[in-house]
Amino acid sequence: MTNSQTPQPTPPQTLPQTPPQTAQTTSQTNPAAADLIARSNRLGSDPRITNYAGGNTSAKGSEIDPVTGEQVELLWVKGSGGDLGTLKESGLAVLRLDRLRALSSVYPGVEREDEMVSAFDFTLHGKGGAAPSIDTAMHGLVDAAHVDHLHPDSGIAFATAADGEALTAKAFGDKVVWVPWRRPGFQLGLDIAEIKRSNPQAIGVILGGHGITAWGDTSDEAETNSRWIIDTAEQFIAAEGREQPFGPALDGYGALPEAERRAKAAALAAHLRGIASSDRAQVGSFTDAAVVTDFLASAEHPRLAALGTSCPDHFLRTKVRPLVLDLPADASVEESIARLDELHAQYRTDYEAYYAAYAPLLESELAGSLGTGVAGSLRAPHSSSVPAIRGADPAIILIPGVGMFSYGATAQTARVAGEFYINAINVMRGAESLSTYAPISDEEKFRIEYWALEEAKLKRLPAPKPLASRIALVTGAASGIGKAIATRLAAEGACVVIADLDLEKAQAAAAEISAGSPNPGDVAIGVQANVTDETQVQQAVDAALLTFGGLDLVVNNAGLSLSKSLLETTVADWDLQHNVMAKGSFLVSRAAAKVLIDQKLGGDIIYISSKNSVFAGPNNIAYSATKADQAHQVRLLAAELGEYGVKVNGINPDGVVRGSGIFAGGWGAKRAAVYGVPEEELGKYYAQRTLLKREVLPENVANAVFVLCTSDLSHTTGLHIPVDAGVAAAFLR
The missing domain is CATH 3.40.50.720 (NAD(P)-binding Rossmann-like Domain)
Incomplete structure (x- = not known):
């Protein structure tokens, strides 16, 4: 790392305009919500800034309450499971700000965080809309008209660096404040709200192990501040970072020639899918992008891959860590398959041990935190049991010299899992470039992975179609x-x-x-x-x-x-x-x-x-x-x-x-001639000779x-x- 002072970029004076195809507003959309949707679509379309279904954005404004006829303050916030890049008005949760803020007086503490998400239902305004996410409190409690919570690779690199707090101060000065890791929830919202009150010069925060949050009095200001944090982080890493953050090249692990690596990928694919599907059938996705093959060609990739991903949005889709083939690129298909089977058996054993180690701890905490519900009468539902193990197969399989296979219940979830692991590689590169990659602990990862709120999100998914995963x-x-x-x-x-x-x-x-x-x-x-x-x-x-x-x-x-x-x-x-x-x-x-x-x-x-x-x-x-x-x-x-x-x-x-390529190619005319009927009557002729008198x-x-x-x-x-x-x-x- 050098000791040079990194110049900070000047915030942009103008913002990109929303492309016509992404504008989702209608004449009925509140102006604050319309600005929010346009901003979200811009931010969500930039892979530097966020990933699919990652992050959330919000806006505050007012509307006439149809019951009282008076103005009421509202919060529009991206709902649970939505995607910023494709966000529409139907994907927003709309809440009464007075009722949301009033929850602060009945907040029962971090040991009963889950109850607060259920309590959000009592603050909703009107009918319909998306389900509020765990981050809703952050958006409602922070005193700013517009708030962005994002997961940019550069921001998470700071968030997962061993000395992230010092790096944040050096890169951003007092404009961005460090927040130690805390699981998303009501307390995190209270923490960030207090940070903003205590630091009026700040435009946002780095959330340890997680991402960034920025705010502004207008939608443009919030977006400008978000982009400034991301751009500053990227420029700081480029200026201050080591040239080989993943260490020297590992002999024999470089990418094979394109035709050779794709042939090997195809030869391994069926067996790999069987490995990823021993619990339940999965769809796969393959990439041999240079970002993956270069990572696998580096000396530090075994250590870093074993540490797993950190940002909750990452490991919820990629599992806590990938399965990595520990053979050089020129290993034969037969050798690779034999070793992959051994590694898969060990992966399952390790994952089952991970579940066995942390499930009882979480179960004990849940049982000890049972209450009568937020403010008693709200009776927010609260589970005392940990969800059953969701399968012990890997979601990401890395093959040196070849690339990455990622898996999910659908082609989309498989592809997105791979995209998230590429984000994780970028995060590791940034953190290792500046410091040492230090993700959150496995215990904390387990708390997120088997959070009752994540289970509830899974249960809200539509039932799979009959041929899903086929x-x-x-x-x-x-x-x-x-x-x-x-x-x-x-x-x-x-x-x-x-x-x-x-x-x-x-x-x-x-x-x-x-x-x-x-x-x-x-x-x-x-x-x-x-x-x-x-x-x-x-x-x-x-x-x-x-x-x-x-x-x-x-x-x-x-x-x-x-x-x-x-x-x-x-x-x-x-x-x-x-x-x-x-x-x-x-x-x-x-x-x-x-x-x-x-x-x-x-x-x-x-x-x-x-x-x-x-x-x-x-x-x-x-x-x-x-x-x-x-x-x-x-x-x-x-x-x-x-x-x-x-x-x-x-x-x-x-x-x-009808609709047949064979008949359209002249076959129909010849068969019609054989049967002595006009070609246009051939379908009717066939139908009349059947028992049901129906054309096929x-x-x-x-x-x-x-x-x-x-x-x-x-x-x-x-x-x-x-x-x-x-x-x-x-x-x-």
Whole structure:
């Protein structure tokens, strides 16, 4: 560290304007709340400043009380679980300031903090709005019109430095005050309110082990002060910090060449997902960003990773520490898997010991702090039990030379967990650059991780959809039946890889299916895959592994048909159809089966066959024969893969005319000619020959795929489901 005096930046004179697409105000929005939303969207869109769902902001103002007709002071504050970058008015909690401040007179002390969050319900103004978060007291009690509580990497670097208090004084002077670690809650709000009263020159605080809080008389002033603290922290670290905060490079641990590291990542992905999912199935996310590979190439990464993350927003998503493979980058896949299994066993033992060590302490504290409720009559609910262990598998797995896999219940939570660990790496770099990284203790981490308030937040989450945490690969999915299947699977919660011969159409279909999602890549991606090409098939499977961490559900849908009689059918016609449907299904199933077996999570393989696999129609020998091949693949694979918990089933549709790529390609005209009906009447013709007199649509096939994937048919394999509205000649015998 140098002894030079770091110049402090001049606060910005102007603020960036809210982009039109982020403005959430309406004519009914209070001006103070409108300013708050605009400021929150700006702050939340900058990854230097905060991370997804991290931090909270507030504004104070007044409105007419509809009961008394008088002005009443209100607090608008980002609610529990909301995200600053996408905050809307519905994401704000609105509270009466007089009632919130009155809670100070009945606050029962830190041993009964949880009761205060329940007491916030008695201070709410009007109907609706978000649930107040634990930080609400900070915003309401601090005497400032606008307050920002944020988790910038540079600010947390100061907050987690061993001598953070001295560094805060050196970097910020008396404009920013150090606050020792205290769990978020009412007492922390009282502490910060007193600091502001006692330090009128201060614009904010560094919260030890946590983040920053800043304030202002106007929304612009609060944002200016927040940005000044962050910018000053960044500039101080850059000017005063050591050049190699993570120590020298560790020989043999540097990043592999891109193609090599991604190939190794794909080879490890299925096994890693099995490790992360031994308690419950998880979706994965992979990154080989330089910030990760450089960290893993440093000599100090084992020590720092073992210390774990610090900021509550970090370790609530990443667990207290990651699982780190302790082998060099050139270790083989087989060596890596063997060692990862050993490390996983130790990780689970350590995590269970962590729970066993601290759960009784917290349980004892909770039992000893039982009261009659805030102010007696409020009777705020208060739990005396610690939530059950939430699983002992890692959420972050680090592979030197390769990168990071992160896991969560959904693609979004998996991706966000990885983003948070990158924030943690940045925090460690800053703290080690200036001092020594010193996160809060494991005991305090446990208190946060198993806080009753966090459990309540989890219980407020919507019930998962039927296919949540499942990852699907659908071939021929850019149109017709395949697109309908992909759409239905995504709607039911699955992450979907849309594979098609036409990459642009696959990507367009993925975009359409993902429309409305905050991050479309969390729902569906489009990839190119000629299913007759072994390499392209493997690339499609690898795309599922590297995007979503694994694979659970494969739908062999890619197909085509040439309507010709026996004498008209050429060898090329025969080979083309067998290559796409018989050989293609084999290649896709083989590549997928390896993943499903490695994961040890079971799974589904579904073949979109045809009623023609059992029904002998005219002028259709190549198509019908290859569909019969697919039908028998179902039976063969069901027999072979059953021991791994993999179900293999098929669907036999009748001719699907509307929305079908096959029929649009000329097949429809030829089949209409065979039956002597106009092409536009072909769907009606097919319907009239069925028992139910109903036309089969792509959505009907998609419905059958969904049913086969649900737990309701968990004991069904080797089955072919007719989706033909009743074709007696195609009844299975």
